[in-house]
Amino acid sequence: MTTTANQPAVADASELTVRRTITIAAPVERVWAAITEAEHIAKWFGQAATLDEVAVGATGVFSFEGYGDFPVRIEELDPPRTIAYRWSNDNARALDPDQVDPHRSTVFRFTLEPLDGGTQLTVVESGFGTLADPAASLESNRMGWTSELDELVAYLEDGS
Template sequence: MVNMTDNEASVIDEGAFSVRRSISIDAPIEKVWRAITEPEHISRWFGQTVLDGTGVGAAGTMTFEGYGTIPIRVEAIDEPRSVTYRWSNDDAVRRAGLEDDEARSTVFTFTLDEIAGGTSLTVVETGFDRTTDPAANMADHAVGWVSELDKLVALLEGDA
């Protein structure tokens, strides 16, 4: 059995303006896939998610308590191996009350692989060079991916 305490923290690549985190989950790939692609499942561990459809191009919002609502769109899908989302969540833009701008958005991709005892999930978020404060945003998101993916592990392993 895989234990979430064995999962490493996020890694920031300042040169590539990216954040990466890989975790192991004691759950089958199909279950993890549903948890990262179906709004009703995403809403149980990440942000309250609403999409206007399914598949590439589906758009909607994610709402986080104490943070607000963020536009999100599905950019790519390779079921059940990877899904890519674009979101406009530049922290400085939000604090200034400005309109979210796709030019300052980042993209995150979940990649799944079957492993003994479950699923390996890697998230890579890129595009921080387009944000108003790349270093601060990468640091915030590195912490955020630890928190959010730990919730995903707890949910899926608790339901296993």
Template sequence: MTDSSSSVVDEETFSVRRTIHIAASVDKVWRAVTEPEYISRWFGRTVLDGAGVGASGTMTFSNGAAIPLRVEAKDENRLVAYAWSNDDALGDVPAELDEATATVFTFTLDEVDGGTRLTVVESGFERTSDPLANLEDHRTGWDSELDKLVALVEGEA
């Protein structure tokens, strides 16, 4: 990984952003951010009821919380967006995606010399119970999770 910049919070747009360079092909990174069995190896155990837009399921973390998840957008090898009900400040996780408080995280992939530039942007924090606390929690979360993604993908490259 040639670029290991940290996630950045934008309090004006209530979003978190991180861009990294991964020394692996776009195809390999695409699989890592779209295939549940691959996502489960670096993020949280992911189960989806399909592969396209509208597919829903859960992402379960080590604390046992099963976060409702849905594919919002997909452009093959370019962009995938997921909505999830992951309001850290609430404590209780809803059984289904809560449209009123869900945030959306979008992975955008670009082919660059030596691999792939991956950008994640998570937005919608203004709808959560404690926007500023959730922004900070997710900022540190994206740092940790994307570092694991890079280690996995580059380790297999």
């Protein structure tokens, strides 16, 4: 696995957000594919991913071993610059496990900027105030974004 020089994710308890900015030695087009196409998402973010399409309102499921399946919905799309996913990632899930509960979910937004020799990717996850335990979820997702985005760097930079 690539050893990343990127800083870890940061939780802001006052704003109830998690943020991380990383640099990836890959062009924007490859990074965009890795964050929007299910077959690539499954290589670095959990163990499986489905998306019915890449369009605002499209739905899918991201699966994590030991944690289960999490329904997602694309909330914002501006290719190849921005995509935002809403997901029900709380222990208190929607009554229908295949649907995103807008009242108990967070939104994570990826923004890409081209750099010489690569891409700067920023993720900001917000909405933790809607969850059963905002402080615990904030910390859990802070650790998760640190780990998962390190896996994205490894996937795109050296294929591990």
